[in-house]
Amino acid sequence: MPNHPMPNLHPVAPAAPIAPATAPRPVALELRDLTTVFPGDDGPVTVIDGVSLAVRAGGTLAVVGESGSGKSMTFLSALGLVATPGRVRRGEVRIDGTDILHQPPERLRRLRGAVISMIFQDPLTALNPVFTIGEQIVEVLRAHQRIGRAAARARAIDLLARVQIPDPVRRVDDYPHQLSGGQRQRVLIAMAIALSPRILIADEPTTALDVTVQAQILDLLADLQAETGMALVLITHDLGLVAKYADDVAVMYAGRLVETGSMEEVFTRPRHPYTRALFRSIPRLDGPVDEELPAIEGQPPNVARLPPGCAFEPRCTVGRGRADCCTRRPLPLAGDRSGHRSACFHEDLPDRKEAAR
Amino acid sequence: MDRLLRQLSQLAITVFGIVTVTFFLVRMIPGDPAQYMLGDYATEEALATLRAQLGLDQPVYVQYGLYVLRAVTGDFGSSVVTGRPALEEILFSLPDSAILAFAGLAVAVAIGIPLGILTAERQGSWSDMLIMIVALFGISFPVFWLGLASVLLFSQELKWFPALGASSGGGVLTHLHHLVLPAGVLGISVAAYITRLTRSAMLEVLGQDCIRVARAMGVPERRVVWRLALKNALVPILAIVGVTFAWSLGSAILIEVVFSRPGIGSMILKAVSARDYQLVQAGVLVLAVAVVLVNSLLDLAYGLVDPRLSTR
Ligand SMILES: Nc1ncnc2c1ncn2[C@@H]1O[C@H](COP(=O)(O)OP(=O)(O)OP(=O)(O)O)[C@@H](O)[C@H]1O
Ligand code: SF4
Numbered sequence: 001m002p003n004h005p006m007p008n009l010h011p012v013a014p015a016a017p018i019a020p021a022t023a024p025r026p027v028a029l030e031l032r033d034l035t036t037v038f039p040g041d042d043g044p045v046t047v048i049d050g051v052s053l054a055v056r057a058g059g060t061l062a063v064v065g066e067s068g069s070g071k072s073m074t075f076l077s078a079l080g081l082v083a084t085p086g087r088v089r090r091g092e093v094r095i096d097g098t099d100i101l102h103q104p105p106e107r108l109r110r111l112r113g114a115v116i117s118m119i120f121q122d123p124l125t126a127l128n129p130v131f132t133i134g135e136q137i138v139e140v141l142r143a144h145q146r147i148g149r150a151a152a153r154a155r156a157i158d159l160l161a162r163v164q165i166p167d168p169v170r171r172v173d174d175y176p177h178q179l180s181g182g183q184r185q186r187v188l189i190a191m192a193i194a195l196s197p198r199i200l201i202a203d204e205p206t207t208a209l210d211v212t213v214q215a216q217i218l219d220l221l222a223d224l225q226a227e228t229g230m231a232l233v234l235i236t237h238d239l240g241l242v243a244k245y246a247d248d249v250a251v252m253y254a255g256r257l258v259e260t261g262s263m264e265e266v267f268t269r270p271r272h273p274y275t276r277a278l279f280r281s282i283p284r285l286d287g288p289v290d291e292e293l294p295a296i297e298g299q300p301p302n303v304a305r306l307p308p309g310c311a312f313e314p315r316c317t318v319g320r321g322r323a324d325c326c327t328r329r330p331l332p333l334a335g336d337r338s339g340h341r342s343a344c345f346h347e348d349l350p351d352r353k354e355a356a357r
Numbered sequence: 358m359d360r361l362l363r364q365l366s367q368l369a370i371t372v373f374g375i376v377t378v379t380f381f382l383v384r385m386i387p388g389d390p391a392q393y394m395l396g397d398y399a400t401e402e403a404l405a406t407l408r409a410q411l412g413l414d415q416p417v418y419v420q421y422g423l424y425v426l427r428a429v430t431g432d433f434g435s436s437v438v439t440g441r442p443a444l445e446e447i448l449f450s451l452p453d454s455a456i457l458a459f460a461g462l463a464v465a466v467a468i469g470i471p472l473g474i475l476t477a478e479r480q481g482s483w484s485d486m487l488i489m490i491v492a493l494f495g496i497s498f499p500v501f502w503l504g505l506a507s508v509l510l511f512s513q514e515l516k517w518f519p520a521l522g523a524s525s526g527g528g529v530l531t532h533l534h535h536l537v538l539p540a541g542v543l544g545i546s547v548a549a550y551i552t553r554l555t556r557s558a559m560l561e562v563l564g565q566d567c568i569r570v571a572r573a574m575g576v577p578e579r580r581v582v583w584r585l586a587l588k589n590a591l592v593p594i595l596a597i598v599g600v601t602f603a604w605s606l607g608s609a610i611l612i613e614v615v616f617s618r619p620g621i622g623s624m625i626l627k628a629v630s631a632r633d634y635q636l637v638q639a640g641v642l643v644l645a646v647a648v649v650l651v652n653s654l655l656d657l658a659y660g661l662v663d664p665r666l667s668t669r
């Protein structure tokens with residue numbers, strides 16, 4: 001995470017300086033056409049629909065979107081962790097050019113935790129209440145390495161120190177209920193980085209924590225990323241965090257990717273009407289930025305009953321009622337060389353509301 | 358320590374409740390003990406004398422007060438049939454019933470818990486469904502039916518096990534040989550129940566966040582289920598075992614009757630038909646206290662399993 005100074009969120013403000021043009025870093029994780037279905041009352045419901053995106057080594061991809069837009073499910077699918085009766089119907093998850101999804105379960109298990117790790121929103125329920133935090137870290141180590149008890153315990157203590165838990169030698173024998181929320185999230189991070197994975201997916205890692213602790217946890221993640229060069233996927237509702245930490249942004253709506261691009265591009269020139277609506281509802285210029293994703297007009301979509309065309313059409317101030325928007329599905333296409341893509345037929349048209357102003 | 362004191366006072370209150378309930382329950386058995394003991398041709402006078410002797414001529418609340426007062430000193434009256442202290446009679450036959458109940462529970466736990474875990478692990482598979490259907494049958498069949506059927510099959514037809522009684526003489530082996538069939542029948546009927554409840558306890562835990570986290574970190578599924586999830590499910594599973602202990606003691610009584618084994622069950626059955634109030638009272642009380650004691654011990658065990666409960 002670059003942790004660059006906060007750029008202005010207003011679309012016309014100049015972007016923060018772009019990182020020096022060194023050779024692009026290799027892609028660490030790539031999703032191609034990932035599609036996940038759950039059985040529903042009237043046939044299968046597609047909750048993740050053809051999501052393709054990439055994260056570079058050492059880079060940070062922020063994933064934003066309304067609640068229920070499929071942010072968590074996308075990456076649970078990528079790790080092969082979709083709970084039954086859901087299943088990944090289509091697509092690939094590539095790490096170093098090999099598709100990991102279509103491998104024997106045991107191979108996939110070995111990759112989880114060791115090469116690609118995930119931490120979750122709620123540190124209060126994410127730790128196992130009947131094991132000490134030391135036992136839980138050791139469990140992860142021993143899932144992947146032949147390591148003796150004493151050595152594993154020593155490693156656990158090291159890891160606790162690394163995530164800045166004070167007095168780790170004593171804390172290692174604590175149970176989760178003896179720790180604060182922030183400390184529990186640190187323990188989870190310790191578990192997730194125990195085997196130095198190349199990719200870490202952080203699913204709203206700070207939503208359940210208070211603001212000062214949030215900043216500490218994110219700074220910890222940024223430090224760890226700087227040390228290890230791991231790729232980070234930051235799922236969040238908080239556009240302020242996106243601006244502060246992300247290199248790239250992916251915007252999801254109704255299980256589909258509607259816009260991707262570099263953080264600067266998406267923040268300064270949002271193309272998809274949904275993304276524009278998100279930024280429009282943010283206070284202009286120097287307003288507070290660490291704000292939850294703003295609610296936008298209209299009903300959130302029900303993925304079991306999407307309109308046949310663009311999923312955003314019923315709420316879209318540009319395309320509502322347009323023939324093409326109602327009948328055909330826009331696909332995310334690269335708009336220019338920067339890789340900024342959006343899935344909209346009319347991204348060049350202004351919003352009707354804005355035009356009226 | 359605090360915890361222990363609280364447990365003990367709870368225990369005392371429960372026992373008092375049980376004493377009260379059994380007293381009134383026993384009074385609800387139809388028939389007059391004096392009449393029963395003296396036969397149909399007894400004179401009215403003789404009956405009156407006997408009733409006075411037994412204290413049955415007093416109002417019920419006086420009888421109750423006296424009963425409680427005596428109970429506090431450990432005196433539960435004497436069996437009107439044998440004349441020996443009722444508690445002594447019951448405690449004398451307690452080991453027979455306890456051995457059967459514990460053996461049955463051990464069989465039930467050994468079958469039910471692993472099966473419950475396995476079916477939770479394979480939820481929705483055909484093996485899961487098959488086992489759940491069998492378990493449902495196991496729960497619905499009355500235990501004495503199972504007992505009779507197994508006597509017919511294994512004793513009469515196959516002659517593998519003795520059908521009746523518990524060897525009074527003989528070594529440990531003959532004793533065990535007599536125990537296999539009744540304990541097996543008891544265990545299997547209770548196992549069905551334990552299987553179902555263990556499965557649902559495990560399913561609940563397996564759906565929790567911390568399990569998803571363990572999977573996301575690559576912990577092998579066997580470890581996830583048999584260590585990480587199982588320890589979480591242990592408190593509800595222990596609670597299930599506590600409940601089934603009461604049940605297996607109850608079933609043990611039925612099974613004693615089916616297999617004509619000595620024990621509290623057979624004794625209570627005889628006492629009821631003889632209107633031997635004191636003996637029935639003492640018998641039911643001892644059974645109830647046994648159930649309560651076992652559950653209190655399990656309560657203490659929860660603290661060992663779940664750290665959140667022990668640091669209260
Ligand atoms: N077990 C399930 N059965 C059916 N649908 C499910 C199931 N789990 C999730 N979904 C659906 O998957 C979709 C995506 O959910 P997901 O949790 O990924 O959203 P999210 O973007 O992470 O939301 P949030 O911001 O609230 O975390 C939702 O529409 C949800 O209804
Ligand atoms: S395709 Fe049409 S409906 Fe969909 S976002 Fe673009 S303009 Fe709106």
Ligand SMILES: [Mg+2]
Pocket residue numbers: 071072073203
């Ligand atoms: Mg989510």
